[in-house]
Amino acid sequence: MILMLSALPIQASDTPVIKFEDRIEEYNLKNGLKVILIEDRRSSNVVSSIWYKVGSSYEKDGITGISHLLEHMMFKATSTTKNGEFSEEIKKVGGTENAFTSRDFTGYYQKVNSKYLSMCLKYESDRMTNLIFKDTDLKSEREVVKEERRLRTEDRPISVIFEKINLQILGMQKYGIPIIGTMNDLEKISTQDLELWYKKYYRPSNAILIIAGNFNEKTIRNEIDAFFGEIQNPQNNTREKNNFLKSTPSFKDISIKEKLPNPLLVISYIKPNFESSSKKDAYALDILLEIMDGGFSSRFTHNIIDKKIALNTFISHDLYSKEQSIFSIGGTPRKNVLLDDIQKSLISEFKLIAMNGLDNQELNDTKSRIIARNIFKFDSVFNQVMAIGGLEAKGLSWRLLDQYVDDIDKINESDIKMAAKRFILDNKAQISTIYPQ
Amino acid sequence: MRKFVFIILIFFPLDNTFSYPQILEVKGNKDYLLIEENTLPIVDVRISFDMGSIHDENKKGITSFAVNLLHQQLYQNKKIIYYFEKIGAQYNSNVTKEKTEFMVRFVSSEENIKYISKMLNIMLKAEHLSDEMVQDNIERVVGIIDRRNLDPSSLVQKKANEIFYSNTTYSHPSIGYKEYVKSFNVGDAREKINEIITSNTMSISIVGNISENMSAFMISNIIGEIDGSGQIFESSSSTPKNNNKSVHIPFDSTQTHILIYIPAITRSDSDFYNLLVANHIFGGSGFGSMLMTEIREKRGLAYSVYSYMLPYEDFGVLKIYMQTKNENVNDALDIIEQQIMQLKNFDIPNEKVEKTKTSIKNNLISRLDTNKNMLNTLSAINDYNLEKDYFKNYIYGIDNVNLSSIKSALENKLDFDNSMVFTLGNK
Incomplete structure (x- = not known):
């Protein structure tokens, strides 16, 4: 054993940093389409993706879920292709594809052998402007989305709870709007609504094309130009402000019964968007939450789960939020432990860190986990695309990812103590208690 | 040279x-x-x-x-x-x-x-x-x-x-x-x-x-010093026989979940590649598969519907899974039944079979693009004692599939008579 301990392991922070800047080219077409090319020659694959800067946070009461419903409709016919043709072609060449909608963006991607990249670009550019909206297509797709809502929200108590919390604290606006929309709105959205939404947001100047993998840069630039260069932005391309009703956050307690086996406590806080807080504050909170619940050896596990107070704990947090957002902490108590007790235990962990700080070893171990994860994401071209697109579509730069390791490294004990005070102890908390039905 | x-x-x-x-x-x-x-x-x-x-x-x-x-x-x-x-x-x-x-x-x-x-x-x-x-x-x-x-x-x-x-x-x-x-x-x-x-x-x-x-x-x-005298356990289960039963499990939910088991083959069965191609066409390949087209694309009955082969050491199962709102469950079951009949008859044009084979072969290399994915494939090779020439043999196996070999595999290796239908929900 002595031998083992003398061969000290290398912490992830000691390994060379992999940077996107060594593999990225970015430029804009004349029509405003932003292009990001990420070179990665580990396989013969490429991921071709397009990101539109529109998601549920752009919606309003009455048409909630429209961005996501439009994402579904994008697999239908265009003026030059038939329903499902793009998907069929991707399948034929052994590729995979999917799409996703978030609060801030809607994205589409295909993973194929690089020799089929041109085909992806052709179809993707086609559906940027030529989509046809048919009532018959909407009729079936609306039902598909309602089934998706039943599957992911209505029959999942945890999703129901978080939908309620978001709505109460943020209101039916921006990040308070459920991405999938309400059943009521899903019933009402028409092909005209969808077409307007499409014409408003699906245009070159509101999109980012991100291609990653094994490609020839010169060829790909020419192809992008050929397929996307001529697409015009519609005349009225200034983004109209949504008519949001100003809603005041309500921190009133929620207490409900759901189909859960054990009680559950959720403590939620508001935090400012990434851009309006300093990087230092945002990353200090990131590390603080990692220290608390970032792994099996975190403080929550050690001091709350292992001390037989909670069966499990969780933290939900979006580091790079574009709008004011909610982050939550919580857990399920052990038998004979009250929700009040688990609440006290969770909060006392933040009090302890605010008062006593932490030792260098714990801080270094935590940073090591974060840095290793940063290296692991380069294993997948798709993950690289998601990391870059997720920032760029929120109006943030991919360079944040390259600076991340240095920025994290600059965070010290006093920043973390401050974050515990500012974001948790001095911040207003909303308490939700959920009991088994 | x-x-x-x-x-x-x-x-x-x-x-x-x-x-x-x-x-x-x-x-x-x-x-x-x-x-x-x-x-x-x-x-x-x-x-x-x-x-x-x-x-x-x-x-x-x-x-x-x-x-x-x-x-x-x-x-x-x-x-x-x-x-x-x-x-x-x-x-x-x-x-x-x-x-x-x-x-x-x-x-x-x-x-x-x-x-x-x-x-x-x-x-x-x-x-x-x-x-x-x-x-x-x-x-x-x-x-x-x-x-x-x-x-x-x-x-x-x-x-x-x-x-x-x-x-x-x-x-x-x-x-x-x-x-x-x-x-x-x-x-x-x-x-x-x-x-x-x-x-x-x-x-x-x-x-x-x-x-x-x-x-x-x-x-x-x-x-290290881990003991090396472990017993190698042989499993000895045979394919379960169930005589085409339907079972409903009452559950308070907005959707009914439908799960169908059809007794199938092991990973080492000579018809593995035939059924792999058949399943790809039936429900294993997302958009454009028979199940996805009939259940989701045409009728909007489900968000997710698919089939997959689950091969164990001594037997295997072809599973079909979907979920739909409680009121639609009978319609969905009727359509799945029709699709199973179509799978059984496999009246599929040869051109479709050939396209599917190309798709599966292309997908093999596409799946090996990350360390994680390579580890999954390598582990499967290790677990199933597949050959070191796995990739070559896989391509060879797919190349040898044709319409009549699929039909024969479906007839002899999928035990439709012993399939079972499970539903869970507020039917």
Whole structure:
């Protein structure tokens, strides 16, 4: 054993940093389409993706879920292709594809052998402007989305709870709007609504094309130009402000019964968007939450789960939020432990860190986990695309990812103590208690 | 000669066999496989044993329970998991019906290879199990069982297995049942770990920035003083016979979950590739598959509908799964039944079969684009004792599929008469 301990392991922070800047080219077409090319020659694959800067946070009461419903409709016919043709072609060449909608963006991607990249670009550019909206297509797709809502929200108590919390604290606006929309709105959205939404947001100047993998840069630039260069932005391309009703956050307690086996406590806080807080504050909170619940050896596990107070704990947090957002902490108590007790235990962990700080070893171990994860994401071209697109579509730069390791490294004990005070102890908390039905 | 090779190569498609990763048997041992991938400083390791929940015997859930204790053992006052996380390594374990596996991903360096392999050895030797850990784990596992029993997609799976595999060792969930879990003690856990973790039944798959020599060193460290007299358990279950039953499980939910089991084939069956192509067309390939087209695209009856083959050592199943709002369940069942009939008749144009074959072959190389994906494939090769020439044989297997070989496989190897339909919801 002595031998083992003398061969000290290398912490992830000691390994060379992999940077996107060594593999990225970015430029804009004349029509405003932003292009990001990420070179990665580990396989013969490429991921071709397009990101539109529109998601549920752009919606309003009455048409909630429209961005996501439009994402579904994008697999239908265009003026030059038939329903499902793009998907069929991707399948034929052994590729995979999917799409996703978030609060801030809607994205589409295909993973194929690089020799089929041109085909992806052709179809993707086609559906940027030529989509046809048919009532018959909407009729079936609306039902598909309602089934998706039943599957992911209505029959999942945890999703129901978080939908309620978001709505109460943020209101039916921006990040308070459920991405999938309400059943009521899903019933009402028409092909005209969808077409307007499409014409408003699906245009070159509101999109980012991100291609990653094994490609020839010169060829790909020419192809992008050929397929996307001529697409015009519609005349009225200034983004109209949504008519949001100003809603005041309500921190009133929620207490409900759901189909859960054990009680559950959720403590939620508001935090400012990434851009309006300093990087230092945002990353200090990131590390603080990692220290608390970032792994099996975190403080929550050690001091709350292992001390037989909670069966499990969780933290939900979006580091790079574009709008004011909610982050939550919580857990399920052990038998004979009250929700009040688990609440006290969770909060006392933040009090302890605010008062006593932490030792260098714990801080270094935590940073090591974060840095290793940063290296692991380069294993997948798709993950690289998601990391870059997720920032760029929120109006943030991919360079944040390259600076991340240095920025994290600059965070010290006093920043973390401050974050515990500012974001948790001095911040207003909303308490939700959920009991088994 | 060189010129000749060049000419040949430019006419070869990119996805020919030369692009496949090279699989090395570390020091000539077929249980220790390596794909060396040096472009990133990452190593992925998977250690697996031929024991799973089918070997639980009269302590249902003990394999999963015992395996879950290993990373929680205290070593020098800290849990073993702490030593992994300290250097940013990611650890996971998993117990399936036939396998127990441990996965670690870490940043590569000679020091880390030594460190991780030593820690894995300490963990697998299981010398630090305690009564307290067992008691702690009981409440946690019971909590997970309770949660799964309230989740419709987990519950339909559990109930279907209990009925379809009744009277076989495959019937219970890997996590076990509350009444069994509550009775486990440290002796049970030790006994099970000693049964599972033996060096002669261990397979190790490694992918990443590590040489064959370092892999050999790592493997020898992992094995350390672990006992090598493990028994190789033969499974002896035969395909369950159920006579086309339908079972409804009442559950308060907005959707009804539909799960259909059709007895099928093992991974080593000569018709594996025939049924792989058939399933791709039927429901295994997302948009454009028969199920997706009829259920989702045309009628909007479900968000997700698919079929997949689940091959076990002695038998296999073709599963179909979807969920739809309670009012639509009869319509959905009618359509699935029609589609199963179409699968049975397989009145599919030859052109479609050929396109599917090309798609599957292209997809094989596409699936090998990350260390994680390569590890999954390498582990399957290791687990199923597939040949080192797996990639070549896979292509060969698909190439040999044709319309009449599929029809014959469907007729002889899918036991439609013994299929079962499970529904769970407020029908």
